[in-house]
Amino acid sequence: MGTVGDQLSFLAANRERPVLLAGARITGAGDGAEQVDILIGTDGRIAAVGSDLAPQPDTMRVDVSGTLISPGFVDMHQHLDKTGVLRFTPNPSGTLQGAREAFAAYARTAGPEDITLRASRTMARCLSRGTTAIRSHVNVDKDAGFNGIEALARLREAWADRMTLQLVAFMTPHPGQDLDWLTANVDQAVGFADAVGGTPAVSEDPGRYMDILFEAAVRAGKPIDLHLDEHLDPGNLNMHAALDRVERYGMQGRTVFSHVSVLSALEPEAARTIMERMIDLDVGAVTLPAANLYLQARDRTKLPPRGLTRVAELLRGGARIATASDNIQDPFVPTGTGDMLEIARWTLLAGNLMADELRDVHRMVTDIPAGLMGLGGDYGIRPGAWADLVLTDCEDTDTLVAGGPMQARVLARGRLVSETATVLPRALAEPA
Incomplete structure (x- = not known):
């Protein structure tokens, strides 16, 4: 990627001049696609996308030939x-119930400062790896x-200059907990939030609970x-009742x-009937492979299922399905970067997808979740969108997803916020 980092370094501190990223290749484009230029304005938004854009006198031109540019990644379920x-x-x-109980005990003592510190660390880690929107x-x-x-x-307000953060008021029922409390407090909670959420399967009265939400x-x-x-219990099915309410x-x-x-x-x-109804009602889906692989099917003594939903069938059937991190380093998922x-x-691996669907999986962490979150014209490589971009040395979208970059730079609102590189010893880097 040459001297791109040196040329963009000033963006870490300011946006005093427009920047023209010249000669980029963008994710999702076909083989041999025409290179494009991306003009970023001083407001942190993309001003123009096209071929051979002419820089104005005050524009800083940065040659990004050989660089693959993706819109920022979207993690729509954390x-x-x-x-x-x-x-x-x-x-x-x-198990899932064990994780719920463990966090419920901790939540009784977790103050705002503790939550802010932990969340800020994870948000910074996500941003450094190219995630520019989180729900x-x-x-x-x-x-x-x-x-x-x-x-x-x-935090949503404090981070607005570098990340889109949406909040779901997750009205959480517990065994023996009176739904009257949730009813009395749901409107206040939703006032802080961008969306309303909950988990019907653990409610003592799923129908009433869903109506509240x-x-x-x-x-x-x-x-x-x-x-x-x-x-994974077919006898505890709330999907039809939820679709009725949609x-x-x-x-x-x-x-x-x-x-x-x-x-x-x-x-x-039975699954096909539900999936077709989801598509007809334009209900989106999110699969969470880390949590489902970790928490599900621990009671099975042989051939334990993977625990994920029917990812391949939903994707190929035309459903809007995204994938996301879910939990990061907590009792629900002990790992996560x-x-x-x-x-x-x-x-791709756990969802029974195929190698020729790598580009579809890229859409599951970019365009599809951006649409489900309603990011609209603020997202993507298009005029008017925030300049939230991931610049890598990958050849194409397939190689970006399959193996990842050796060099990557992240722009958030037009500013350079992260720069990473894997440095190989000379004996490995040079051909024999």
């Missing part, structure tokens, strides 16, 4: 209130109260993002079902 608590929240069973589900319940969502609402979303004019049927409350195109692991446990015809390319690879 839990920033939980991130980084692994050592404080043991989960000996390795975080944030527990609101009798254990956590409003500490998490209030702290993250402040959908009615709050309609009142606030905000979308729904549910943790739906994050299990129709009843007019939430078509404004609803996302995360996890939907149970689809893989249904007979093919914030690298969406890593998540993309897990998705």
Whole structure:
């Protein structure tokens, strides 16, 4: 990538001059696609995209020939209130319920400063790896109260110059918890949030619980993002009831079902009926391979299932399905780097996708989640979008996803915020 880093270094501090990235190749383009120029204005947005753009006298021209440019990665399902608590929240069973109980105990003592510190560290790690938009589900319940969502609402504002952060008011039911508390507090929680969420499968009254969430979303004019049927029990199926509510409350195109692991446990015809209905109602889906691989099927004594939903069938059938990190270093997922390319690879391998679908997996961490989050014209390599870009030395989109870059630079709102490189010993770097 030559001297690109030197030429862009000033962007780490300011945006005093427009920048013309000349001769870029962009992800998703076909083999031999025409190179393009990208003009970034001083407001941090893309001013123009085209061939042989003429720089103005005050424009800084940067030759990025040989560089592949992707829009910033979008991680549309995280839990920033939980991130980084692994050592404080043991989960000996390795199960979903064990993780819930472990975090519920910790949440009773987790103050705003603790949440802010941990979330900031994870956000910084994600940004350094090219993620420029995150949607975080944030527990609101009798254990956590409003500490998490209030702290993250402040972070959303503080980070607005470098990252898009959306919050989901995750109205969390626990066994024995009165739904009246959630009813009384849902509107206040949603006031801090960008979307409304919850997890019907663990509610003592899933129907009433879902009505509370959908009615709050309609009142606030905000979308729904549910943790739906994050299990492998066909007898505990809430998908039809949730789809009924999408129709009843007019939430078509404004609803996302995360996890939907149970689809893989249904007979093919039953699963197909649900998937077709999701597509007809324009209900998005998010698969979370790290959590589902870690938490599901620990009770199986042979041939344990992978725990993911029917990723390949949803994608090939035309559903809007994204993939995301879910939890990072907590009792739900003890690992995690914030690298969406890593998540993309897990998705391809665990989701029964094929090598010729690498570009589709790239869309699952870029364009598809951007659409599900409603980022609209603020996202992408297009005039008017934020200049949130990942510049790499990869040959094409397939190699970006399959193996990742040796050199990468991240622009957020037009500023250089991260620069990484793998340096090989000379004996390895030079051909024999």
